[in-house]
Amino acid sequence: MSNIDHQALEWxxxxxxxxxxxxxxxxxxxxxxxxxxxxxAWLRAHAxxxxxxxALLPExxxxxxxxxxxxxxxxxxxxxxxxxxxxxxxxxxxxxxxGSRRNxxxxxxxxxxxxxxxxxxxxxMVGSDVPTTLPLQAAIPALAPAPALVLETAxxxxxxxxxxxxxxASIDSATRLEVSIDARQRRIGLLKGQAWFQVAxxxxxxxxVSAGAVxxxxxxxxxxxxxxxxxxxxxxxxxVVEVQNGGGQPPVRIAAGQQAYVAEQGGAIAVRRQADAAxxxxxxxxxxxxxxxxxxxRAVAQFNRYNRRQLVIADPALRxxxxxxxxxxxxxxxxxxxxxxxxxxxVRVSAEQIRIGGR
Amino acid sequence: xxSTIDQDRVAWVSAHVIPFEAEMRARxxxxxxxxxxxxxxxxxxxxxxxxxxxVEHVREPRAFVMQIAKNLIIDRARRDAVVHIDxxxxxxxxxxxxxxxxxxxxxxxxxxxxxxxIGELPDRCRQVFRARRIYGMSQNETAxxxxxxxxxxxxxxxxxxxxxxxxxxRVGVDQAEQLQQTRQGAAADKKPYV
Numbered sequence: 249m250s251n252i253d254h255q256a257l258e259w260x261x262x263x264x265x266x267x268x269x270x271x272x273x274x275x276x277x278x279x280x281x282x283x284x285x286x287x288x289a290w291l292r293a294h295a296x297x298x299x300x301x302x303a304l305l306p307e308x309x310x311x312x313x314x315x316x317x318x319x320x321x322x323x324x325x326x327x328x329x330x331x332x333x334x335x336x337x338x339x340x341x342x343x344x345x346x347g348s349r350r351n352x353x354x355x356x357x358x359x360x361x362x363x364x365x366x367x368x369x370x371x372x373m374v375g376s377d378v379p380t381t382l383p384l385q386a387a388i389p390a391l392a393p394a395p396a397l398v399l400e401t402a403x404x405x406x407x408x409x410x411x412x413x414x415x416x417a418s419i420d421s422a423t424r425l426e427v428s429i430d431a432r433q434r435r436i437g438l439l440k441g442q443a444w445f446q447v448a449x450x451x452x453x454x455x456x457v458s459a460g461a462v463x464x465x466x467x468x469x470x471x472x473x474x475x476x477x478x479x480x481x482x483x484x485x486x487x488v489v490e491v492q493n494g495g496g497q498p499p500v501r502i503a504a505g506q507q508a509y510v511a512e513q514g515g516a517i518a519v520r521r522q523a524d525a526a527x528x529x530x531x532x533x534x535x536x537x538x539x540x541x542x543x544x545x546r547a548v549a550q551f552n553r554y555n556r557r558q559l560v561i562a563d564p565a566l567r568x569x570x571x572x573x574x575x576x577x578x579x580x581x582x583x584x585x586x587x588x589x590x591x592x593x594x595v596r597v598s599a600e601q602i603r604i605g606g607r
Numbered sequence: 608x609x610s611t612i613d614q615d616r617v618a619w620v621s622a623h624v625i626p627f628e629a630e631m632r633a634r635x636x637x638x639x640x641x642x643x644x645x646x647x648x649x650x651x652x653x654x655x656x657x658x659x660x661x662v663e664h665v666r667e668p669r670a671f672v673m674q675i676a677k678n679l680i681i682d683r684a685r686r687d688a689v690v691h692i693d694x695x696x697x698x699x700x701x702x703x704x705x706x707x708x709x710x711x712x713x714x715x716x717x718x719x720x721x722x723x724x725i726g727e728l729p730d731r732c733r734q735v736f737r738a739r740r741i742y743g744m745s746q747n748e749t750a751x752x753x754x755x756x757x758x759x760x761x762x763x764x765x766x767x768x769x770x771x772x773x774x775x776x777r778v779g780v781d782q783a784e785q786l787q788q789t790r791q792g793a794a795a796d797k798k799p800y801v
Contacts, residue, residue, distance in 0.1 A: 252650060253650075253772055253776075254769050254772070257765070257768050257769055257772055258765065261764070261765055261768065263610075273610070276610050277610060280610060284651070284654040285647065285650035285651065285654060287653075287654050287657055288649075288650040288651060288652070288653030288654035288655075288656075288657060289650055289653065290610070290612065290657075291612055291616070291617070291620060291653045291654075291656060291657045292620070292625075292650075292653045293772075294612050294617045294620075295617050295620035295621040295624065295625050296621075296625060296768075296771070296772055296775065298617050298618060298620075298621035299621045299625045299626075299717075299721060299775075300721060300740060300771070301740075302621065302717075302721075303717065303718050303720075303721035303722060304721075304740050304741055
């Protein structure tokens with residue numbers, strides 16, 4: 249490996265720290281102009297950075313990723329040491345026991361949250377071009393109801409945020425959450441969008457997610473809530489939740505592998521069991537869209553949640569064509585190209601939109 | 608030369624060249640007199656990729672890149688007026704590569720591969736890297752979390768990036784599986800349970 253590659257990486261790092269001063273910019277330009285190989289290395293450095301960002305975006309939004317490097321350390325091994333030690337004889341091999349892995353993971357997460365709190369910092373949005381910090385004031389346990397912590401994502405942004413109670417929220421694109429966690433309660437308001445929660449067990453403080461008049465209550469479980477016009481979709485991946493709407497009926501239980509659309513005002517809650525569908529609907533947590541005989545209209549709506557450049561179906565006759573496929577959420581153009589090939593329809597790409605069908 | 612590069616070009620190189628760079632370098636080394644020459648050639652290839660009018664039409668990126676290599680080697684041989692007997696035959700086949708694996712499977716392998724490389728970083732380097740790039744913490748936040756100075760964070764971030772850059776030159780995406788296994792073995796040795 250050559251020194252030139254390392255120089256290019258240094259320039260890239262310097263640029264990432266903020267706009268270059270005029271003199272620095274001139275030095276960079278001179279370096280690039282000095283040798284075509286410098287320019288080649290400059291492209292390589294950008295591509296390397298891009299590759300890392302692509303690989304780490306899903307890592308940053310997927311809870312299970314903490315176990316990925318085998319050591320289950322979030323940041324520092326020191327935090328994991330706070331998990332009560334278990335006798336080696338009673339613990340099965342690490343890779344076959346999801347429970348023990350999860351403990352380590354939760355501890356690792358808690359480590360991050362606690363450290364973050366101790367030094368009063370905010371978390372930066374991952375994968376966003378303009379980093380924004382958010383205060384973690386709601387993480388402070390208090391007797392008075394804590395002020396809500398607002399967590400927001402822009403279009404195309406996915407975030408994974410450890411909460412003060414060691415629960416974890418994976419927040420989908422274009423979502424707004426208000427989190428109030430204190431000594432007595434754990435309340436989350438889903439104002440728009442979608443989020444998946446892995447809830448830390450705490451029988452004293454039920455974990456309640458409200459989406460308008462719909463409320464979903466959990467003790468220790470994992471589930472997702474997505475706002476829909478007039479109600480919310482609830483998908484449960486672990487344990488059981490209780491769902492209630494504004495109609496005054498008794499709550500309905502939804503268990504792992506089940507899902508339901510809950511209307512805000514009254515109406516029976518129909519629980520469907522579709523284990524595959526549940527996993528598939530939550531593919532967004534890995535930054536993926538999985539289509540399994542979904543209609544083009546539905547697929548387009550999914551891509552449009554993540555991309556500013558919107559997909560538009562110009563020919564209504566295409567809306568109900570069904571498709572199978574697996575894409576990264578930012579691969580709308582690739583998706584449109586596949587549609588073009590598959591359905592033999594014209595696709596027109598412009599800066600603002602990608603039109604499928606029509607003339 | 609502008610210091611800003613077209614993002615589509617960056618994305619294309621990231622998807623089609625970076626994962627196969629180690630494989631390409633290995634091929635180039637067989638055609639060059641020494642490793643440094645192969646490194647130079649690889650940089651020349653990146654320069655050509657930067658200069659190329661468009662790459663979106665390329666159907667077989669690896670073959671395309673090897674074709675660039677072939678042209679560069681021939682140009683150089685003409686310029687130097689030196690004929691290398693050995694590579695002459697090999698050059699004929701340099702652009703013959705197997706078709707790329709299916710796209711979706713590739714994306715998954717790439718993820719594993721890059722995460723595997725990060726796992727290979729020395730401890731502190733990896734901690735800093737994960738804090739900065741996965742948790743999106745600032746330099747200052749990372750420094751406080753890891754109880755080190757900001758200067759250390761900055762140095763370790765740069766060191767991690769350079770180490771990853773060197774690893775990408777040596778270990779390609781097709782070796783992701785192998786890497787994963789080696790690492791799991793190593794992790795099991797260090798930590799029998801958790």
